[in-house]
Amino acid sequence: MQLRRRIAALATGALVAPLAVVALPSAQAFAHGYISSPPSRQAQCAQNTVSCGDIKWEPQSVEGPKGLRSCNGGVSRFAELNDNNKGWRATSTGRTVTFNWTFTARHRTSNYEYYVNGSRVAVVDGGNQIPGAVVTHTVTLPSSGRQTVLAIWNIGDTTNAFYSCVDVTAG
Template identity: 65%
Template structure:
């Protein structure tokens, strides 16, 4: 191949690369899990209850390193999940609440943790097992009134966890 042809081929390839990237369908996000009942903040985004950014399309993807205590799991593009000024709807519940997780990729589970005001209120062993498509935990809450529960699914086979905040009005 002559130098002129190589230059033409390189130029053509550089010109077509952006077009190919736009024309090729994007793969689906590697999905995982979130609390869908009572509706977590990301579930409210996905349902269009609250206006949100990218989390609307992938509520199951709030994944970050284990040990965080943030609604967005430390993921900058999901920062709106930390915004308490948004009109999050609080589910009316009693002091005992059933939280249902929906999984779209079922990792082996170390445990599930539930926090209110930074205080752990429940720790449920996952036994290192792969969960079914949905899992429900019954959690007793210590106080009544408006509160936000941080639910964490600690995965056994990665260094990450999945995070969900659920706004409640506890009677």
């Protein structure tokens, strides 16, 4: 009798396990980094502040070749990050802003660059070191008012970079 119960339990488990795997949502692809505070555009998507597509599930994945100046890092499936009319919420800040990068996979870092209106306003040397899980930079913006800051994490051991745009109203 007990042997029959064990066999029945094993058979039930064998039948249910594949269904559970298919029915469960897939896990996020943890692979890189983005600015989490003030909320970048991809952070706003992940937090459902703004309605977005695939980037909602992969805020850390805006990776493209070094040297680009776009919010989506050249990744066509994240093109909505370039849309300035999407309703991005601007965080009120002073002219000096503290940016927090959150990393889900860390790479050696060449540097971090910050741009406003196509002009580089700050560069932070990464020393070709692997950063901690969170890295903080304080950047002084060139002017007051609403602006989009393009932040770039240039990887030291690949030809790629990670891109993150942050909308702020600097006072």
